Amino acid sequence: MAPFFTEVDGVVFCEEKLEGKVLGPIQEYGATQNTLLSDVKKLMAAKARQMGGNAVINFKYVQKADRGLHLLKWDRERLNCSGVVVLLDEHPGKAQS
Secondary structure (H helix, E strand, O other): OOOOOEEEOOEEEOOOOOOEEEEEEEEEEOOOOOOOHHHHHHHHHHHHHHOOOOEEEEEEEEEEEOOOOOOOOOOOEEEEEEEEEEEEOOOHHHHHO
């Protein structure tokens, strides 16, 4: 069975491990509490391509509170996304054919 994945701007996002050349870790944060996951994925896709990758594996996302004292900031929680950038030999969708 092929793993579940999404694709944003030509970069595959998968919460599981896919085989490929590991290029390094990646992390990106939402700008505000109401930042859409799709917006953060677009930022991550651009970074992954800059690193020479075409996929982000072990993709995780959570909404976390910012650290520190934020007395004047009303939106103290934001998306925190992370994963590992890899260069896949084969698109995971080809395994379904």
